Amino acid sequence: MHALNGFADRVWTPQGWIADAQVRHGADGLEVAAAGAPPAGAERLGRWVLPGLANLHSHAFQRAMAGLAERQGNAEDSFWTWREVMYAFAGRIGPEALRAIAAQLYVEMLKAGYTRVCEFHYLHHRPDGTPYADPADMALALIEAARETGIGLTLLPTLYLTGGFDGRALGPRQVRFGHTVDAFLRLVERLRALESDRLNIGIALHSLRAVPADALAAVLASEPARQGPIHIHIAEQIGEVQDCLSLRGARPVDWLLDHAAVDARWCLVHATHLTDRETDRLAASGAVAGLCPTTEANLGDGLFPLKRYLAGGGAFGIGSDSHISVSPVEELRWLEYGQRLTAHRRNIAVAPEQPSTGERLFGRAWAGGLQAAGLSGAGRTHGDDLLVLDEDAPLLAGRDADHLLDTWLFAGNVPLVRHVHGGGRWLVRDFHHHDEDRIAAAYRSAVAALRAD
Amino acid sequence: MHALNGFADRVWTPQGWIADAQVRHGADGLEVAAAGAPPAGAERLGRWVLPGLANLHSHAFQRAMAGLAERQGNAEDSFWTWREVMYAFAGRIGPEALRAIAAQLYVEMLKAGYTRVCEFHYLHHRPDGTPYADPADMALALIEAARETGIGLTLLPTLYLTGGFDGRALGPRQVRFGHTVDAFLRLVERLRALESDRLNIGIALHSLRAVPADALAAVLASEPARQGPIHIHIAEQIGEVQDCLSLRGARPVDWLLDHAAVDARWCLVHATHLTDRETDRLAASGAVAGLCPTTEANLGDGLFPLKRYLAGGGAFGIGSDSHISVSPVEELRWLEYGQRLTAHRRNIAVAPEQPSTGERLFGRAWAGGLQAAGLSGAGRTHGDDLLVLDEDAPLLAGRDADHLLDTWLFAGNVPLVRHVHGGGRWLVRDFHHHDEDRIAAAYRSAVAALRAD
Numbered sequence: 001m002h003a004l005n006g007f008a009d010r011v012w013t014p015q016g017w018i019a020d021a022q023v024r025h026g027a028d029g030l031e032v033a034a035a036g037a038p039p040a041g042a043e044r045l046g047r048w049v050l051p052g053l054a055n056l057h058s059h060a061f062q063r064a065m066a067g068l069a070e071r072q073g074n075a076e077d078s079f080w081t082w083r084e085v086m087y088a089f090a091g092r093i094g095p096e097a098l099r100a101i102a103a104q105l106y107v108e109m110l111k112a113g114y115t116r117v118c119e120f121h122y123l124h125h126r127p128d129g130t131p132y133a134d135p136a137d138m139a140l141a142l143i144e145a146a147r148e149t150g151i152g153l154t155l156l157p158t159l160y161l162t163g164g165f166d167g168r169a170l171g172p173r174q175v176r177f178g179h180t181v182d183a184f185l186r187l188v189e190r191l192r193a194l195e196s197d198r199l200n201i202g203i204a205l206h207s208l209r210a211v212p213a214d215a216l217a218a219v220l221a222s223e224p225a226r227q228g229p230i231h232i233h234i235a236e237q238i239g240e241v242q243d244c245l246s247l248r249g250a251r252p253v254d255w256l257l258d259h260a261a262v263d264a265r266w267c268l269v270h271a272t273h274l275t276d277r278e279t280d281r282l283a284a285s286g287a288v289a290g291l292c293p294t295t296e297a298n299l300g301d302g303l304f305p306l307k308r309y310l311a312g313g314g315a316f317g318i319g320s321d322s323h324i325s326v327s328p329v330e331e332l333r334w335l336e337y338g339q340r341l342t343a344h345r346r347n348i349a350v351a352p353e354q355p356s357t358g359e360r361l362f363g364r365a366w367a368g369g370l371q372a373a374g375l376s377g378a379g380r381t382h383g384d385d386l387l388v389l390d391e392d393a394p395l396l397a398g399r400d401a402d403h404l405l406d407t408w409l410f411a412g413n414v415p416l417v418r419h420v421h422g423g424g425r426w427l428v429r430d431f432h433h434h435d436e437d438r439i440a441a442a443y444r445s446a447v448a449a450l451r452a453d
Numbered sequence: 454m455h456a457l458n459g460f461a462d463r464v465w466t467p468q469g470w471i472a473d474a475q476v477r478h479g480a481d482g483l484e485v486a487a488a489g490a491p492p493a494g495a496e497r498l499g500r501w502v503l504p505g506l507a508n509l510h511s512h513a514f515q516r517a518m519a520g521l522a523e524r525q526g527n528a529e530d531s532f533w534t535w536r537e538v539m540y541a542f543a544g545r546i547g548p549e550a551l552r553a554i555a556a557q558l559y560v561e562m563l564k565a566g567y568t569r570v571c572e573f574h575y576l577h578h579r580p581d582g583t584p585y586a587d588p589a590d591m592a593l594a595l596i597e598a599a600r601e602t603g604i605g606l607t608l609l610p611t612l613y614l615t616g617g618f619d620g621r622a623l624g625p626r627q628v629r630f631g632h633t634v635d636a637f638l639r640l641v642e643r644l645r646a647l648e649s650d651r652l653n654i655g656i657a658l659h660s661l662r663a664v665p666a667d668a669l670a671a672v673l674a675s676e677p678a679r680q681g682p683i684h685i686h687i688a689e690q691i692g693e694v695q696d697c698l699s700l701r702g703a704r705p706v707d708w709l710l711d712h713a714a715v716d717a718r719w720c721l722v723h724a725t726h727l728t729d730r731e732t733d734r735l736a737a738s739g740a741v742a743g744l745c746p747t748t749e750a751n752l753g754d755g756l757f758p759l760k761r762y763l764a765g766g767g768a769f770g771i772g773s774d775s776h777i778s779v780s781p782v783e784e785l786r787w788l789e790y791g792q793r794l795t796a797h798r799r800n801i802a803v804a805p806e807q808p809s810t811g812e813r814l815f816g817r818a819w820a821g822g823l824q825a826a827g828l829s830g831a832g833r834t835h836g837d838d839l840l841v842l843d844e845d846a847p848l849l850a851g852r853d854a855d856h857l858l859d860t861w862l863f864a865g866n867v868p869l870v871r872h873v874h875g876g877g878r879w880l881v882r883d884f885h886h887h888d889e890d891r892i893a894a895a896y897r898s899a900v901a902a903l904r905a906d
Contacts, residue, residue: 025848064851066848066860066863066864066865067811067848067852067856067860067863067864068856068859068860069799070800070809070810070811070856070859070860070862070863071803071808071809071810071855071856071859072800072803072808072810073800077798077799077800078797078798078799079799081799082799104847108847108865108867112866115693152479155601166613170558171864187622208496224622238797294790296794297787297791297794298789298790298793298799298863299799300793300794300795300796300797300798301794301797302794302797303794311637323863324863324864325865325866325868326865326866329866334750334787334790337747337750337751337787338750338794340750340751340753341749341750341753341754341755341756341791342795343753344531344536344691344753344754344755345530345531345753346530346531346532346535346752346753347523347524347525347526347530350524355524355525356524357523357524357525358520358523369750394557394893394896394897395519395520397675397897397900397901398517398894398897398900398901398903398904399520402524403520403521403523403524406520406521406523406524407519407520407521407523408520409523410519410520410523410751410777411519411520411777411778412519412561412778412779413565413778413779413780413783413868414561414868415866415867417761440847442848443847443850444847444851447850447851448850448851451851
């Protein structure tokens with residue numbers, strides 16, 4: 001790994017902005033210290049330097065269908081009709097297409113400011129449900145896509161057993177997703193052997209409707225579940241909450257908190273429909289709420305109770321999920337705006353000790369993202385990757401550090417991430433990823449083949 | 454004016470996409486006709502050509518404060534505390550700064566796909582309320598900014614008389630905005646003399662709280678009000694609705710529809726808080742609802758009843774208003790998403806005859822914007838300006854015409870407007886405005902001077 005030795009006018013840290021700062025890689029990730037003048041041999045990074053963000057929820061293959069489901073399917077168009085389009089699309093994607101789509105997506109993520117992604121990966125088998133020659137082929141395609149782009153990957157092989165809370169078998173278009181618990185745990189162990197600085201392996205449980213109680217208990221008691229992050233989709237849809245209530249006698253988040261030792265290793269993705277009590281319990285658990293505001297808006301899911309959750313000390317991060325949008329700016333901006341629109345108030349995600357909405361949203365999403373990716377333990381407080389904003393952008397003219405994150409997150413529509421350093425090298429320079437042309441060409445071929453099928 | 458003679462793979466018109474189309478300027482604006490093969494001498498425009506959009510609501514000076522008000526002002530932060538920040542900021546802007554800020558803004562608008570802007574202009578006088586040497590100096594600054602960037606301008610000098618529904622005098626920071634009715638009408642007539650292909654003059658009434666009933670009647674009966682568009686802020690805030698109810702005995706939209714001959718020349722800006730009856734009456738009036746989703750979200754205003762309004766045949770357009778965002782994509786995307794989030798349904802702005810959400814939103818916003826700008830009469834159905842999207846963008850790979858507007862409006866976060874033709878010339882080529890560097894430098898100087906004051 002190239003040992004970065006840089007100097008910047010202002011570097012954001014969880015403790016605040018540091019002026020005239022030296023930035024180096026150390027054992028705990030980026031080390032930032034006030035230096036006064038540029039140290040000998042230090043590379044000038046720029047005026048505004050931020051740590052890279054983790055995108056805590058991704059289904060990479062869905063990137064290729066962005067824009068294809070914004071037509072009315074029937075009179076009562078909802079999440080469930082969107083899912084039909086998604087299944088039809090997913091049914092045609094093999095390892096080669098997945099790799100090409102994911103690589104294009106990861107380039108877009110890096111250019112937007114995400115330097116790590118958590119892949120909630122359930123597209124395991126051939127369309128007819130039989131395993132590929134190597135049952136890890138689809139997972140390996142994601143690993144390869146991450147490697148060729150330089151993004152850090154937290155891969156979460158996903159357990160998907162049943163088609164509903166009633167325990168029904170998977171439907172014909174879901175058989176690609178399924179595993180026995182044993183085969184699933186073998187896949188996790190197989191992938192763990194590949195872990196590196198830029199790759200770690202966690203576990204995902206698709207949802208309570210796809211994982212019966214006994215299977216949940218078996219996985220959580222297994223050896224592979226003793227380390228790494230654990231993610232689960234939960235309480236995204238009102239219908240799902242109603243089914244859980246009628247078939248398990250409790251709402252999804254209450255049920256999970258009652259049946260699993262949910263702690264800081266967990267990420268509950270969406271968690272949209274919560275009672276006040278569930279909101280408080282989730283906040284107190286130490287788990288990360290995995291919020292995906294653009295996808296949740298696109299799907300008409302609803303709004304997370306952010307104000308109460310933050311008041312309870314809850315951790316959250318953001319994910320681009322379906323990749324209808326790929327931008328931490330849009331996720332955080334509209335996470336806040338959704339709250340404002342319903343509360344008829346401004347500046348919701350603030351606290352007396354942190355009056356800047358942008359600063360608080362960024363700080364929380366950064367910390368929650370690292371936690372959900374399994375990277376915040378053992379003194380690693382800064383992460384390894386950094387972003388340099390475009391100091392020449394007219395949008396940032398006249399902005400001081402107090403207003404920098406407010407301006408980046410709330411103002412304008414032009415990408416402001418100019419350079420991205422990750423995994424010990426510059427991945428993006430002057431808005432261009434070093435391999436973006438080749439990757440875009442491969443993506444175009446893959447999409448053309450999918451559309452022609 | 455340069456007579457465009459172009460050829461494109463697909464051109465959007467209100468009647469649908471036209472393939473292999475010739476595009477020329479005629480007496481009624483752009484003329485688009487299927488041509489089969491490229492006509493002799495025709496310039497290739499690109500794969501996807503759209504008409505330019507009108508941005509129907511702008512307070513240009515506010516662009517320079519984007520990002521400065523996203524900090525908590527007090528425990529109950531709202532529109533009214535935002536307004537305090539805005540007043541303090543407005544108090545320092547003179548004609549030279551206004552011109553520099555507006556020019557930067559108009560470059561950003563052109564690059565985002567707006568080729569016309571309606572300026573709701575109330576920053577008329579010196580900070581102490583005395584007129585400038587020429588009382589039109591601030592209006593002329595906006596005209597000059599539009600001219601140097603090439604954007605079309607619909608200038609709406611704004612009548613602002615009182616500080617509230619109770620008829621109180623303007624406060625010390627509002628005296629810049631005020632006019633007698635006579636002085637206001639003189640300003641309108643003065644500016645009318647400057648009208649051209651790229652400049653027309655309408656009238657704005659700031660709001661019901663700033664224009665008493667007798668003044669409203671006097672202006673509407675005057676000679677200058679017999680032509681051109683008429684805009685008014687209305688029903689943006691719940692407090693404003695309550696004040697109107699208690700002091701005028703009716704809700705704002707009901708009151709206006711009862712006291713003015715509201716028709717297709719009118720644009721009611723915001724119109725956020727409507728009863729079902731007001732929604733239906735407004736839709737039936739033929740007026741345009743001037744929706745500003747990003748500003749309305751930033752200010753915590755609330756959500757417009759889009760579904761019912763469209764069902765009633767209502768016209769709407771979009772405006773970037775405070776310019777916290779400058780993008781028709783973000784306005785239309787989140788106009789739709791706000792509806793989805795509260796209805797828990799997808800694809801709200803569709804109709805049986807037009808199942809594409811993006812197509813319907815674009816078509817309505819395009820037509821409503823032209824109407825609000827006073828450009829849709831006398832057979833002018835296409836407008837004069839056009840946009841060419843980036844055919845090389847990976848986001849558009851594999852997208853056919855049926856999904857093109859859905860993809861542009863809903864997917865991704867990278868600007869896709871590559872070229873812009875307006876007023877008979879190319880204003881933006883390959884994402885760059887022909888004069889953007891000089892304009893950005895002038896903007897930076899203006900902001901630095903404002904911040905240093």
